Amino acid sequence: MAITANRTMAIAGASLLVGLLVLGLKLLAWYLTGSIALYSDALESIVNVVTAIVALIAVRLAQKPADATLPYGYHKAEYFSAVIVGVMIIVAAILIMREAVLGFLSPSLPEAPMQGLLISAGATIINVIWAQVLIRHGRAVRSPALEADGKHLMTDVMSTIGVLVGLGLVFLTGWAQLDSVLAGLVALNILWSGWGVIRDSVGGLMDVAVAPETGKLIREVIASNADGAIEAHDIRTRQAGKMTFIDFHLVVPGLMSVELAHNICDKIEAKLREAVKDAQITIHVEPEEKAKHSGIVVV
Incomplete structure (x- = not known):
């Protein structure tokens, strides 16, 4: 760097x-x-x-x-x-x-x-x-x-x-x-x-979103690395110079431990940073009753 x-x-x-x-x-x-x-x-x-x-x-x-x-x-x-x-x-x-x-x-x-x-x-x-x-x-x-x-x-x-x-x-x-x-x-x-x-x-x-091809890549990475979660929704991206900001909500089973949910987030973040250079990622974890049945369905 x-x-x-x-x-x-x-x-x-x-x-x-x-x-x-x-x-x-x-x-x-x-x-x-x-x-x-x-x-x-x-x-x-x-x-x-x-x-x-x-x-x-x-x-x-x-x-x-x-x-x-x-x-x-x-x-x-x-x-x-x-x-x-x-x-x-x-x-x-x-x-x-x-x-x-x-x-x-x-x-x-x-x-x-x-x-x-x-x-x-x-x-x-x-x-x-x-x-x-x-x-x-x-x-x-x-x-x-x-x-x-x-x-x-x-x-x-x-x-x-x-x-x-x-x-x-x-x-x-x-x-x-x-x-x-x-x-x-x-x-x-x-x-x-x-x-x-x-x-x-x-x-x-004006916080323009990433290019469509990059947005598609981000969704694919989340979908293929969120084993154990239920869905990911409200995915948002913005570009600021060389930095790419990504945030979304990750729905997990209500009885899942904080540690397991955290591990899933860590895995997703690591894979996103491999796919998208200089990425800043924010994930909001939610219980299954918050599922919107939209966005990326993991299971």
Whole structure:
């Protein structure tokens, strides 16, 4: 666990350095060309840097152990960071759209096209590689902040590819206003990305249930490891960052001893933790007259 946590922190820190490097390259590409589309691309990279800073703070905070103030832990800190990232993405889109409108009204052809395109292409290659690292590791450790950061980088990549293709057309056709049109399209793409990040994060803050396939697995594990019980009902799950919370009622025969009921619960908990990583489980034991004859019937 400590090794995984340290690696997650290292990746979050490296993401900030990668963001600064890419931002510098894209600002240089804009400086050489004066292209509004490349300027919009650089603005999005500023958001990437802010995103990396927020993700670094959130990942560090989410790793803090539970305490008296937050007895369920700090795992939701990553969802808050993802919401902040989404808002920053939308702000960047608005700024880009403003520049696009101004550029459309006063068009001018970019300068030094080849240098700018090559530098921007190099920055994009870096983003592609790093986005895959963030998404894969974020999913592996169930880190919403790192995964959101990676998805935003991939959006940046798609935007940049569109900009590079479009700028090639600008230089071939001489239509200066196409540069501003490209910037506007980048802004719309960023808006959609920001909405997606916020939507997914709000789901986590609202205690969204686990994915259907995970819910099915949980029910199967309970059913196959509750020998001696009668039924399990009122099964509820919620996801909070990397943590999965599971709670349910377990009905046992009224004359069963506390020790035997406790042993059944221990067995179920052990098997659930094997099947679902980072699970927090609460089981409420009830006598048979509380059976609802619904949920998971064990016998």
